[in-house]
Amino acid sequence: MIRAIPFIIFISFTSCRNEHSGLPKPRIYPRVEYPIKTYVVLDNEECPFTMLVPSYSDYEKDTLKNKYEQKFSCWFDLHTSSLNAYMHFSYVPFENRTRFDELVKDAFEMADKHNIRAKYRDEFPLSYPEKRLYGLLFEIDGPVASPIQFYLTDSTQHFLRGSLYFNDIVNRDSIQPVYEFLKEDLEPMFGSFEWRY
Numbered sequence: 145m146i147r148a149i150p151f152i153i154f155i156s157f158t159s160c161r162n163e164h165s166g167l168p169k170p171r172i173y174p175r176v177e178y179p180i181k182t183y184v185v186l187d188n189e190e191c192p193f194t195m196l197v198p199s200y201s202d203y204e205k206d207t208l209k210n211k212y213e214q215k216f217s218c219w220f221d222l223h224t225s226s227l228n229a230y231m232h233f234s235y236v237p238f239e240n241r242t243r244f245d246e247l248v249k250d251a252f253e254m255a256d257k258h259n260i261r262a263k264y265r266d267e268f269p270l271s272y273p274e275k276r277l278y279g280l281l282f283e284i285d286g287p288v289a290s291p292i293q294f295y296l297t298d299s300t301q302h303f304l305r306g307s308l309y310f311n312d313i314v315n316r317d318s319i320q321p322v323y324e325f326l327k328e329d330l331e332p333m334f335g336s337f338e339w340r341y
Contacts, residue, residue: 176227176321176322178227178325179199179226181329182199182200183196183197183198183332184197184199185197186203188203188218188220192235192302192341193302193304194336194337194338195334195337195338196332196333196335196336198222201222201223201224202223202225203220203221203222204220204221204223204230205219206220206221216234218233219234219235220233221233227325228311228322229308229309229326230308230311231306231307231309231326232306232307232309233304233305233306234305235302236304237302244297244299244303247297247305248297251280251293254293254307255284255293258284261286262284262286263285263286264284264286265282265283267280268280268281268283269281270294275337275339276298276300276339277296277337277339278297280294280295281294282294290307291310291323292306292327292330293305293306293308294306294307294330296334308326
């Protein structure tokens, strides 16, 4: 029995070792099947513009407008069901500087609504003078409903607002790869955008 005591002590020490190394686990993301990046021309008679949009997004006319908004026919979503996201677009024509200023103010107010939950917000000016295309892109970090918002205008009669939404609780850490993938689509959209006069 006395000979077994050292063996029992040895087994006790070796079996109680902590296998945890104390190193942080690497960041991982859920597996996502990304569609192939190809684009098609969005050329809708109700909208006074054309642009390239992702071929993997479905055009859906916005029918949930209030009474005031019913007169605006160019409100739509580009729904990317495979990535559980959509980009909303709302076009509003204007006739004077006062109305233009109101639309720009509204765009800032929509972005400002996210300040409560946002970690930070970056603003990037958009300018394509040869196309009479100007605007501002808001990139909002944090658990916000719409991490990307923007507006485009010719400053004389056309105003288009856009915003990216995910059909889920937005935690930038978990959606980062999908967010980056969808964000890449903005450059072809803006670069191909043309007003119709």
